[in-house]
Amino acid sequence: MTELRRIAYYFRRKHFAMFGLLLVLALVTVAVLAPQIAPNNPHAVSRDRFLSPGADARYPLGTDNLGRCVLSGVIYGTRVSLFVGLAAAATSTFIGILIGSMSGYFGGKTDAFLMRFTELFMTIPRFVLALIVVAFFGSGLDRLILVIGVLSWPGAARLVRSEFLSHRNLPYVDSGRVSGMSHLRLIFVEILPNIIPPVIVVATLDVATAILLEASLGFFGLGDPNLRSWGGMLSRAQSHIRTAWWMSVFPGSAIAVTVLGFNLVGDGLNEAANPRMQIEGGST
Amino acid sequence: MAETTLLEIHDLAKYFEVGRSLFKKKQNLYAVDGVSLYVRKGETLALVGESGCGKSTTGRLILNLEQPTAGSIFYRGKDLAGYSAADWKLYRQGVQVVFQDSHSSLNPRKTIRHILTAAMFSSGTIPRNKAQDAEERARALLSEVGLRPAEVFLAKYPNELSGGQRQRIGIARALSTNPDLIVADEPVSSLDVSVKAQVLNLLDTLQKEKGVAFLFISHELSVVRSIADRVAVMYLGKVVESGPVAEVFDAKVHPYTEALISATPIPDPDTTRNKKRIVLPGGVPSPMDPPKGCPFHPRCFRAESKCATEVPPTVEVAPGHHAACHFAEERFSSYESMT
Amino acid sequence: MNPNIQTKADSTTQLEPILEIRDLITEIRVPGRSLRPVEIERLVVPRGQVVGLVGESGSGKSMTAYSVLNLFPTAAASIHSGSIVLDGVDMVKVRENERVKIRGNKVGMVFQDYALSFNPVITIGKQLMEQLLTHGRHENAKAKVLSVLDEVGLSAEVFSRYPHELSGGMLQRVGIASALVCDPPLIVADEPTTALDVTVQAQILELLKSIQKERNLSILLITHDLGIVAEICDLVYVMYVGQIVEHGTVHKIFKSPSHPYTQGLLQGASSVQSVGTHEIRVAIQGSIPGLTEIPSGCRFHDRCPHTMEICRLQQPGFYEVDGLQAACWLHDAEHSHG
Numbered sequence: 001m002t003e004l005r006r007i008a009y010y011f012r013r014k015h016f017a018m019f020g021l022l023l024v025l026a027l028v029t030v031a032v033l034a035p036q037i038a039p040n041n042p043h044a045v046s047r048d049r050f051l052s053p054g055a056d057a058r059y060p061l062g063t064d065n066l067g068r069c070v071l072s073g074v075i076y077g078t079r080v081s082l083f084v085g086l087a088a089a090a091t092s093t094f095i096g097i098l099i100g101s102m103s104g105y106f107g108g109k110t111d112a113f114l115m116r117f118t119e120l121f122m123t124i125p126r127f128v129l130a131l132i133v134v135a136f137f138g139s140g141l142d143r144l145i146l147v148i149g150v151l152s153w154p155g156a157a158r159l160v161r162s163e164f165l166s167h168r169n170l171p172y173v174d175s176g177r178v179s180g181m182s183h184l185r186l187i188f189v190e191i192l193p194n195i196i197p198p199v200i201v202v203a204t205l206d207v208a209t210a211i212l213l214e215a216s217l218g219f220f221g222l223g224d225p226n227l228r229s230w231g232g233m234l235s236r237a238q239s240h241i242r243t244a245w246w247m248s249v250f251p252g253s254a255i256a257v258t259v260l261g262f263n264l265v266g267d268g269l270n271e272a273a274n275p276r277m278q279i280e281g282g283s284t
Numbered sequence: 285m286a287e288t289t290l291l292e293i294h295d296l297a298k299y300f301e302v303g304r305s306l307f308k309k310k311q312n313l314y315a316v317d318g319v320s321l322y323v324r325k326g327e328t329l330a331l332v333g334e335s336g337c338g339k340s341t342t343g344r345l346i347l348n349l350e351q352p353t354a355g356s357i358f359y360r361g362k363d364l365a366g367y368s369a370a371d372w373k374l375y376r377q378g379v380q381v382v383f384q385d386s387h388s389s390l391n392p393r394k395t396i397r398h399i400l401t402a403a404m405f406s407s408g409t410i411p412r413n414k415a416q417d418a419e420e421r422a423r424a425l426l427s428e429v430g431l432r433p434a435e436v437f438l439a440k441y442p443n444e445l446s447g448g449q450r451q452r453i454g455i456a457r458a459l460s461t462n463p464d465l466i467v468a469d470e471p472v473s474s475l476d477v478s479v480k481a482q483v484l485n486l487l488d489t490l491q492k493e494k495g496v497a498f499l500f501i502s503h504e505l506s507v508v509r510s511i512a513d514r515v516a517v518m519y520l521g522k523v524v525e526s527g528p529v530a531e532v533f534d535a536k537v538h539p540y541t542e543a544l545i546s547a548t549p550i551p552d553p554d555t556t557r558n559k560k561r562i563v564l565p566g567g568v569p570s571p572m573d574p575p576k577g578c579p580f581h582p583r584c585f586r587a588e589s590k591c592a593t594e595v596p597p598t599v600e601v602a603p604g605h606h607a608a609c610h611f612a613e614e615r616f617s618s619y620e621s622m623t
Numbered sequence: 624m625n626p627n628i629q630t631k632a633d634s635t636t637q638l639e640p641i642l643e644i645r646d647l648i649t650e651i652r653v654p655g656r657s658l659r660p661v662e663i664e665r666l667v668v669p670r671g672q673v674v675g676l677v678g679e680s681g682s683g684k685s686m687t688a689y690s691v692l693n694l695f696p697t698a699a700a701s702i703h704s705g706s707i708v709l710d711g712v713d714m715v716k717v718r719e720n721e722r723v724k725i726r727g728n729k730v731g732m733v734f735q736d737y738a739l740s741f742n743p744v745i746t747i748g749k750q751l752m753e754q755l756l757t758h759g760r761h762e763n764a765k766a767k768v769l770s771v772l773d774e775v776g777l778s779a780e781v782f783s784r785y786p787h788e789l790s791g792g793m794l795q796r797v798g799i800a801s802a803l804v805c806d807p808p809l810i811v812a813d814e815p816t817t818a819l820d821v822t823v824q825a826q827i828l829e830l831l832k833s834i835q836k837e838r839n840l841s842i843l844l845i846t847h848d849l850g851i852v853a854e855i856c857d858l859v860y861v862m863y864v865g866q867i868v869e870h871g872t873v874h875k876i877f878k879s880p881s882h883p884y885t886q887g888l889l890q891g892a893s894s895v896q897s898v899g900t901h902e903i904r905v906a907i908q909g910s911i912p913g914l915t916e917i918p919s920g921c922r923f924h925d926r927c928p929h930t931m932e933i934c935r936l937q938q939p940g941f942y943e944v945d946g947l948q949a950a951c952w953l954h955d956a957e958h959s960h961g
Contacts, residue, residue: 171389180376547825549850
């Protein structure tokens, strides 16, 4: 996999991208080690309501209107955000690959139909539809992931389609056809591995979008009520924004940092995969 | 059809629809326009012509990568139009391809092992559960095309190989199904002079050993001269002259053949500077709007008024030597009187 | 052998050459190291002569062309050291704004990818005029462009056409016109006919020949095609992995090449010429090494049929053999077997 090695080489030279990667890795660590790091049970209510940061050593970032630890909430919220973000992006990428590859590989009428279908999805206001779906079917974590994933695939599909269009008539695919290779084999075994780098870029950026969408749904009170999520914390902070700034600032910053991290990694990967100059030894 | 004929095509045509939009009338691009050819067992038929003459499309039609607009293709005496699934399986094994661009003709993400064995499995040459046999065969093929030690090459990716080595892999892949016909589309055009001779030599040796026939598509007359038994010259989707290579290159019955040969520079200053050169005016007309009558008449130095109106018939000037020119017989007899 | 060309070559070498390259090293910086695609000791283009620079892909011949103009397709390439004296001016030493004036005025370039060398949304005439104007030639610019178009066999109507309206052959004629429009004494042509069909290539070669004669132009022709070299060159330089291995007059090179690489190239080329006998002689084994794997000593030694001990150890200098200059140990009195 020399191409991936090359991408890694260029990626390492991008300071912003490396910073983004560091952020993402830090967040993953926090999510995994949440029970060890968090000073308190994030759900435990106490009588110490509206403690400001630093007022009590037990609550470094203060407490909310129910006396719950803000820091622990933010730490456990990382789990929800990352899980929803990664799972939703995986779902949307999967659907995108399925539809995009069929569209690009077969072309013609299949392509025309699938692309109109994709465009239809792109015109739907994602957030409003997500609101409606969650309002109707409830807001379990699984449903959130499914809704966000199903509403986010058109970008990946269009990318995969254009990559397949450029590959489908390359000689290596034609010689597979000459040997009687089946369409499925050509699509998934032969062509697909060639387009993985750009797909990873889009998937990474999709993670950031999904996290934002999840937080927005949470803000409107449509997150999973059994979990402490950043969006949910922001939602509760709304009515206390003048008196208890810490209730909104910390989960808000967590969202910003996470989205920034994934965006930096995605952009970095994108640039590393398409360096403007590629010099290989031996060419004139 | 003779006993020895392996592949025969009759009046094959392929028109592509182009420029179809809301405001434009659809137009046809006459890529291949009534081509008839045959390939005998174990021989090399070269298909030559300039870009856009339809030689590659003819190859793709034979490989079933494009569907013909009209005409028919017979392989081992049976029309492809009436093929059963079992026939197709035999065709997939019997007819193979080598492409020009060694960069994109091998999947960059796959090892040479995968590339070679996948062709054997997909074509049904070796069943999928006999992976060991496939690997053995891949090893033997690599040795045959001069890539030794085979084990080393099996584990490599295409971008770890040189252009000449990649083209050898392409040849090994084509051979992996035990074909009796290989369509070679400009197989050495992108190779350097020194490597070109090596690959041509390999193709020639393999033909002698295995009796495989080649449809050798090329724009380089110098390459065709040395490797072909018979040659067919194409211009604007039609075969203008065909026959044994030495005779076609000597007699040059069709004026286009003559112009093509005289235009090719020879790597010898004395010969090339003193030879008679025909410089044709203009470029090849658009295959969307081919000239009426003989397609070559607007550039032809021999053209008369009837060439602009009457399509010249294809005549047999000598056994196995055909030309589509109003003056074919006259030109052939003047060649005969010279020799 | 043609005696006319012989005397022509002899008389013009007395003149100051239009282009002289000395000790040129061009480098490309890649992650972690720098590669040297060009290491030329000496290359001379005499006035009024056509000099062929022949080599396979990877030989560095195109990089040499870019070096002459000191204009590279990638920012990673640059001239490391050496001198390129073009009509008395060292292209390596002068400042970039001087160079801009020299390009076009003293040297014109013809590219292989003619389709890429024009702006698709500007008419041919305007693009050619633009070149004259950037070199401060405002007077009669249009008349000049029309006359150059006529010289390359194009009608005045082409002036107001867009690039996509022209065929490949016509575009390459425009490419030649664009190289000629400022009347430079030297043209560098990098594979000018490689992308063209044979019949169109013949037209372009005829055109180059006649323009060369009429203008007494000097041409540095870069090509891999020995047929084209035989056709129009007076002198030939053979390049292998960044270095010149042999040079001399075209007749001598083709008649009695003295470097094993040149011999192999010519045998390979002429064997593919022999008619329909299935006789293909493979003159050189292996393929040209990449810049990251340059062999020690003589760069050709691992493909050479005459390799000796010294070839692996030390790079040969040039030896005069029957009027040719060949960089090969076989011609060294001490090492050759006679």
